[in-house]
Every structure is written in structure tokens, then in C-alpha cells.
Amino acid sequence: MKERILVIGNGMAGIRCVEEIVKLEPNAYDITVIGKERTPAYDRIQLSTVLQGNGTVDELLIKPLDWYDEQKVTLRTDEAVTEIDKDQRLVYTNKGGALPYDRLIIATGSNPFIIPFPGIDKKGVITFRDIDDCNAMIESAKTKRKAVVIGGGLLGLEAARGLLNLNMEVSVVHNTDALMDRQLDATASKMLKDELEQQGMTFLMEKETTHVTGDEHVSGLAFKDGEEIEADLVVMAVGIKPNIALASETGLETNRGIVVDDFMKTSHPGIYAVGECAEHRGIAYGLVAPLYEQAAVLAKSISGDESGPYEGSVVFTKLKVSGVDVFSAGLFQEEEGVKAIRIHDESEGIYKKIMIADQKIVGTVMFGDTSDSSRILSYMRSEMNVEKMKKVALLEPEEDGGDDLVASMPESEIVCGCNGVTKGCITKAIQDQGLRTVGEIKGCTNASRSCGGCQPLVSQILEHTLGDVFDASDQQEPICGCTSLSRNEIVEAIREKGIQTTKEVYHVLDFENKEGCSKCRPSLNYYLGMLFPEEYEDEAASRFVNERMHANIQNDGTFSVVPRMYGGVTTSDQLRKIAEVSDKYEIKMLKVTGGQRIDMLGAKKDDLPSIWADLDMPSGYAYGKALRTVKTCVGEQFCRFGTQDSIGLGVRLEKKFERLQTPHKVKMAVSACPRSCAESGFKDVGIIGVDGAWELYVGGNGGINVQGGHLLATVTTDEEVMKTTGAYLQYYRETANYLERTSAWVERVGIDHVKEVLSDEEEKNNLNNRIDIALRATRDPWKEALEDRTVRQQFETILQP
Amino acid sequence: MPVQASKVNTSKVNIGRIEDFPQQSGKTVEVLKWSIAVFHLSNGSMQAVENKCPHKGGPLAEGIICGDHVYCPLHDWKISTKDGKVQEPDTGCVQTFPVDVEDGYVYLTIE
Numbered sequence: 006m007k008e009r010i011l012v013i014g015n016g017m018a019g020i021r022c023v024e025e026i027v028k029l030e031p032n033a034y035d036i037t038v039i040g041k042e043r044t045p046a047y048d049r050i051q052l053s054t055v056l057q058g059n060g061t062v063d064e065l066l067i068k069p070l071d072w073y074d075e076q077k078v079t080l081r082t083d084e085a086v087t088e089i090d091k092d093q094r095l096v097y098t099n100k101g102g103a104l105p106y107d108r109l110i111i112a113t114g115s116n117p118f119i120i121p122f123p124g125i126d127k128k129g130v131i132t133f134r135d136i137d138d139c140n141a142m143i144e145s146a147k148t149k150r151k152a153v154v155i156g157g158g159l160l161g162l163e164a165a166r167g168l169l170n171l172n173m174e175v176s177v178v179h180n181t182d183a184l185m186d187r188q189l190d191a192t193a194s195k196m197l198k199d200e201l202e203q204q205g206m207t208f209l210m211e212k213e214t215t216h217v218t219g220d221e222h223v224s225g226l227a228f229k230d231g232e233e234i235e236a237d238l239v240v241m242a243v244g245i246k247p248n249i250a251l252a253s254e255t256g257l258e259t260n261r262g263i264v265v266d267d268f269m270k271t272s273h274p275g276i277y278a279v280g281e282c283a284e285h286r287g288i289a290y291g292l293v294a295p296l297y298e299q300a301a302v303l304a305k306s307i308s309g310d311e312s313g314p315y316e317g318s319v320v321f322t323k324l325k326v327s328g329v330d331v332f333s334a335g336l337f338q339e340e341e342g343v344k345a346i347r348i349h350d351e352s353e354g355i356y357k358k359i360m361i362a363d364q365k366i367v368g369t370v371m372f373g374d375t376s377d378s379s380r381i382l383s384y385m386r387s388e389m390n391v392e393k394m395k396k397v398a399l400l401e402p403e404e405d406g407g408d409d410l411v412a413s414m415p416e417s418e419i420v421c422g423c424n425g426v427t428k429g430c431i432t433k434a435i436q437d438q439g440l441r442t443v444g445e446i447k448g449c450t451n452a453s454r455s456c457g458g459c460q461p462l463v464s465q466i467l468e469h470t471l472g473d474v475f476d477a478s479d480q481q482e483p484i485c486g487c488t489s490l491s492r493n494e495i496v497e498a499i500r501e502k503g504i505q506t507t508k509e510v511y512h513v514l515d516f517e518n519k520e521g522c523s524k525c526r527p528s529l530n531y532y533l534g535m536l537f538p539e540e541y542e543d544e545a546a547s548r549f550v551n552e553r554m555h556a557n558i559q560n561d562g563t564f565s566v567v568p569r570m571y572g573g574v575t576t577s578d579q580l581r582k583i584a585e586v587s588d589k590y591e592i593k594m595l596k597v598t599g600g601q602r603i604d605m606l607g608a609k610k611d612d613l614p615s616i617w618a619d620l621d622m623p624s625g626y627a628y629g630k631a632l633r634t635v636k637t638c639v640g641e642q643f644c645r646f647g648t649q650d651s652i653g654l655g656v657r658l659e660k661k662f663e664r665l666q667t668p669h670k671v672k673m674a675v676s677a678c679p680r681s682c683a684e685s686g687f688k689d690v691g692i693i694g695v696d697g698a699w700e701l702y703v704g705g706n707g708g709i710n711v712q713g714g715h716l717l718a719t720v721t722t723d724e725e726v727m728k729t730t731g732a733y734l735q736y737y738r739e740t741a742n743y744l745e746r747t748s749a750w751v752e753r754v755g756i757d758h759v760k761e762v763l764s765d766e767e768e769k770n771n772l773n774n775r776i777d778i779a780l781r782a783t784r785d786p787w788k789e790a791l792e793d794r795t796v797r798q799q800f801e802t803i804l805q806p
Numbered sequence: 807m808p809v810q811a812s813k814v815n816t817s818k819v820n821i822g823r824i825e826d827f828p829q830q831s832g833k834t835v836e837v838l839k840w841s842i843a844v845f846h847l848s849n850g851s852m853q854a855v856e857n858k859c860p861h862k863g864g865p866l867a868e869g870i871i872c873g874d875h876v877y878c879p880l881h882d883w884k885i886s887t888k889d890g891k892v893q894e895p896d897t898g899c900v901q902t903f904p905v906d907v908e909d910g911y912v913y914l915t916i917e
Contacts, residue, residue, distance in 0.1 A: 069898055450897065520872040521872055526870060546828075546870070550868040562868075804835075
């Protein structure tokens, strides 16, 4: 029979132990997890994210239910352990269970700390610890207005931000004169308070609550100084205390937490404790990072390996409130032998402090910019000597110290924040698996697979790791893993051989997968359409969902609908229509977009065709790799500074180029003067009116890698704007890689090269002729869907009778 | 407009004519509390999986289909429509359901 491991507590610590155990010794034990909560283990630290409206409870589950089956772990939810018989090695539960074990892991976590002042048991007073609390806040926000949070620490502030997002009036009561005073110094604390006040929170500092007022339901709080505050909801978030009741009843040694040694063993053989309920060397941690380290030591210890004891954790705190970057680790106040390096940039609202003792970092506080946090933390953990490092620099010119930066980066530093991939993980994959391109790294490690913001860094790591073996020409990458051919080779072959469908491409060019993948099929569909605009029959099955549904898919599977508003100009009739359609189809939110139009969010897939029919407006292509919007400023029609008709030109551009398919989305803007109110400076095509002329800026981007536009041309007439824009867009369509924004494309081919191509009048005319052919072949997709029964069918859901 | 499916018995459900399922595409079927993605692959076979990516619950019926695999429309996870397994480097799996075609009608079996 396998040894039986029983885990009490179905939270982050319990499940992490199980994960570590099965990773180390798969199928070696008979594991049972028993927990009070109804749901399987979920990521408790993300609860504030759910409360702030940025996710759902379902997304929090640490492991899907299938995982428990696969790992043959028995999960008993909604069941509480009532007694441990440590001599018989049995636990009893409130459901009458008597479960034998060989080893017992106690991971009962902690309980919210409740100050027992009078009236605390009134309705409307809650804590912030679990999913039920989260739901209670969301429910209460539907009918109640005034919320008071007791506690200006991490938990309290995250709860307060969540309640603000739920449209409640939020006051935070704190007992000292500084927020987060256990993690921040006075300067950072003050900056945090100012920022949160800006966001709409009210603070009552240095207040001590004496009792809760109200009859059955809370009506407010009374303070020691005689003042009172009204409240419909009170959230107590003053801290946590380890949940040790069961352990102390069992006779295990407890102090603040359950006392454990360096191998997570309690005072009784065969019983371990881990996570927030455990106390190691006098410290009971209330954060998540230590439990990961503890779980790993525990798993090794169970397997008989006691080579690496747990020696405590360097903990850090990060406040999860949107728009506020706060980071703190280790010491944060000056004391004997500890000196601080401070940077305080008031113009940018950035404050950083690093605490140094014996040439080592022993603590840090950061506000406003926490991009250095993982680097500093790893210096701190490795106790690196910082004596020789440059401590402070002032207004140094920008420089690209790429390779040095990569070399000095510790292996444990996170490179890809979206997928949690470290530098070490990337270098190991490069070395062990002989990777040569960023694409391969992406496929192997997930680094830069989500937002792509870290791709330049991944590329630098690749170059650094490979050294002389690095070959830039390797980076002329195949378009995906299905082929070894690059974009140019494929486009050339399609052109030469006159290939007409993606299927032919796969067979003629001998791709490995004969139906390609989600990368190459949409690319090929684009290239074929670009090369043969009149003949090519677009393949819906080769388009991403948004371009098939002509709407943007949202995280909950609903869609968003954006009708076109030329130049951002609308009418009262259009607005009435949008309002009516919105009511009729129960649109969840109407939002004004950054591109000066209206986004109707939360539309059901089945309703899309009817919504388009009722709107009777052109598609805004907000979902497409196509011309999105032309943003305009008010211009000479109304503006006292405007010298040009920006709206007129914007509308003309949008009417001409709407529905144009491009390698990636294209955003334009027209501003009537250099104040550039339409933000023309970082658009794919941005036009700015100057005295008697228009300036055309191209290749700008306001997204992942912010990039100012490059001046392409200065022209005097609207006609020339149209012609230059047409030629520029067509050249982009013909030479860019699919999914390459104009900013990356201009960067790659060079603005001077683009200027040179467009300086040839004949070439300019040819490009314009070709774009006109492509434009003539387009039709409004919403109208098309309404006219064609088979297209409409794809929006239908089949329902149970 | 939603289309009504008709029920043959508790576990086998008629979900329509095969020509209502265009090849190389997916369709959402809501039946017996399940949301199921039914795929008509280009080799002519039909496959059905739970319409919920194990990652963030993305509707798999809207994904791009390549051979036997579907790519989740939310974050591009690649999942086999045959056995429901998530492909490397991601992990996990989705439940699959038997689909049969008889006399041009498509039947979904739910246990």
C-alpha cells in the first residue's frame, strides 16, 4: 500500500505542497486534501483583482478539477477537520469521516484579525478573506452607498479600491498617521495617500474605533475622539492571525503560529505545518512567496532529502491597486548601521529608496515606478556586494546598453511578466535545446507570447547567450513552425506560381501541417488577398474569430460592436439609434473609445446580425487588421487656433480608406495645428496642419513600444495628402509581414527608404492604382452578413429543446 | 436567432443537419447545462469538446481549426479536438463528447 498523506487546508499552501510532492515523486503517495471552503484551492491574492472587477472567480482556481483526477489526489471540499488523534494517526471531520494517515500536513492558513469592539456582530460588518466576503461586497454595493474600511494596510487599501470600482463612497479608517506604515516610510506613504485621494478615497487617520453604531444593521462607526462616521458597510481589514486552534488542541507546540523546524516538521513526528499557520524561527509569514519555498522544502523532506533546510524568506509587498505602483521589501527605515540611497523625482511622481548595510542591500521602497523591483530584490536575496556599483545617476542621456544589461541580469529575474518566465529559464532552454530564434524561445518557454513587450529583451538574451554563434540572418525567421520558409519567400512563390488558396500554398510549398496553424493561415489569407484583390476568395475559416464575427471577442465570450463614425463626428440621430439598440439588446456597457467612437460592449453572438440591421451604420472595423479610425480635432470650423479643416480631411481619408485590409491595424489622426489635439504624433498615419501646409507623420505607435511618428512629407493640398497616404499604405501592405505594425515596419525598412520609394512619381501613381483596385473589391461586412443566409448561420447557437 | 435542437433520449441529442455545420469551423451547442463546441473538420469527421478553454474559459467553438486541432480565440492555446488534450507548452485538457452522423443528422451523446 502507498503511504498516505493527508493535507488539512485546501488553500494556496496546501495545494502547493501537493504540487511539489507529485512533481518530485509522481504517484508515490495516496494523497487526500480536505478543506472547509466549497471551492477547490484558488489564488487568494487575486481576490482583490476580482473585487476590482478585473476577473472572475472561475479564473482564480489554481488547478482545474481534472488535475486532481490526473494526479489521483482526492479532494474533499466543504468539510472541516474537528479532531486529530495523533497517536492513532487519524483525523475526524464534521461529516463523520475518520481518515487514517501516515503523514499529516497542516495548512490551515490564517483568519482575519477581528478587533472585538462592541457592535462588531451587526449585519453589514464583514472581513476580506475569502470568496464569500468578496461576493458580500459585490452584493452590498448594489443597494448600499457608503463603505468604510477599517485598516489602511495592504489588504484594506485593496478592498477600498475594489469598493470604489463598485461605485461606493469609500472611507478608510487607520489607527496611525501613515498608510501601509509597516511597509513604507513617511515619504512613500504620503505619496500613496495623495494618489489614492486623487482616485476618490477619503482617509480618517489616527482614528481609533470604539464601537459600531446601528440597530440590527450597521449605521456607522464611533471613534475615541468622539467623532462618528456613517456607514452602510464596514469592512474590517486590520490583519490576519495564524489559524492554530486545531494544532494547539492536538497538543502540538504553538506560539503565534504552529512551531516548525527547518524542514517544516512540528513538534510531533509525522506532522508538518506550512504556510500562514506555521511559525518558523519566530516568524509567521502572511505573504505568498514564503509558502512556495516552504512547500518545496517540505516535499523534499517527505521524500527523505534533508539537504536543503528552509532558512526563512526575504519577503516583499506589492500593492495591487491599478494606477499605483508600490513595492517594499526588507528594512525601510534608517537605523544604526543602515544607510539609505534616495531618488525622489517630483516631476514624475517617482520615489525610490534602497537601504544598505555592509555594502549589501537590506531593504527597498519604491513608489511610482517599480520596474527595478525584481532586480533589486534578487540582489538583496543573493546578498550581492554593491560597493562598486554606480549608486545614483542624474539626467544621463539615453543609451542602449543592451548587452551589459543582459549580462548583469540575475538568472532569477523575471523577463516575461505575463507568463512568469525568468532569464535563467530562457538561457537554459537556449542551451539545452539548441534554440536559435526568438520564435523558438516563444514556443518552448512561453516568453513574450502574450503582450510581446519583452521580445526585444528576449532577443538580447538570445544574442548574449549564443555569443558568436548568433546569426542575424537566422532571424529572417520562418513565418511559423509549419515551414522553414520566410515571409518573402512565400509571397514570392505565391506571386510567381499564381497560387489561389491557402490549401494550395500548403501543398505546393510543402508545409509540414497541411492546414497550417493559427499563425500562418491568417497570414497566408492576407498575402493572397493582398496579391490578388479581385480574384482571391477570402477564407473565413482562415481568419481570427474577430474578423469572422466582425466584432471583438471579450473575455467572457461576448462581443463588442463599434459602428463607424467618420472623423469622430456623429449626429443626434445616430446617438438615438445607438441608445435604442443598446437598450433592446441589453448592451452591458457603452464606452467612448480612444478613437472617437462608441463601443457597445457585451453583445451576444446570436444578436450580432440583428444589432447591425437595427443600427444600419457601416462597420467600424474595430476588430480588424484594417483601417480602424481617423481621429480628428475640431479644426478651423470651430477652434480659435485651428488654421485647417482637420475634420473635413479626416472624414475624407476615412471614407476613402475604410475597409482596407492591412498587415496589422492602422490608426490615423488629423490635427489642425501643432498642438495636435488628435494626438497625430504617434499614429500609423498622423497629419498635422501647419501654416499653409500639412505635415505627414508615419510609423508612430502609442502601444506596447511607444514610438513617435517620423516626418514623411510636408504637402500643401488635401489632394497630395490623399495621394501620399495612399502610396504609403499600399507600400506597407505589399512589403510588411503580417501582424507587423507600421512602426515596426518603418523601423525595419528605414524611413529614408520609404521616402525614396515615394519620391518616384510614377511609383507613387502605381501604388495608388493598386490600392484603388483593392479598395474597390471591398464591401461592408455587416451588410454582407445580413444579405447572406450562410454567413448569418455562423452566429447561431444551437439550443437544447 | 437560436436554432432548436431536438432530443432523442436523455443522452443522445439531435443537433441538426450535417450541412448546417460548415467544414473547418465550429459551432456552439447549448445542451443539458453544457456548452459544447462541435467541429466539422476538413477530413469530414465531427468532434465535440466542452466549449471552455481550461486556461481562461475561452469559447473554443470560435477558434481557428487546423487539422484535428483548435486554437483558443482568447490566448491561442492549442487543443486536440479528438482527445481534448492541451498541446505543449501549455497543459491541461477539456472534456470530449461522442458525435455521430446518421442519415445526415448529427447526434451528440452526453452522459
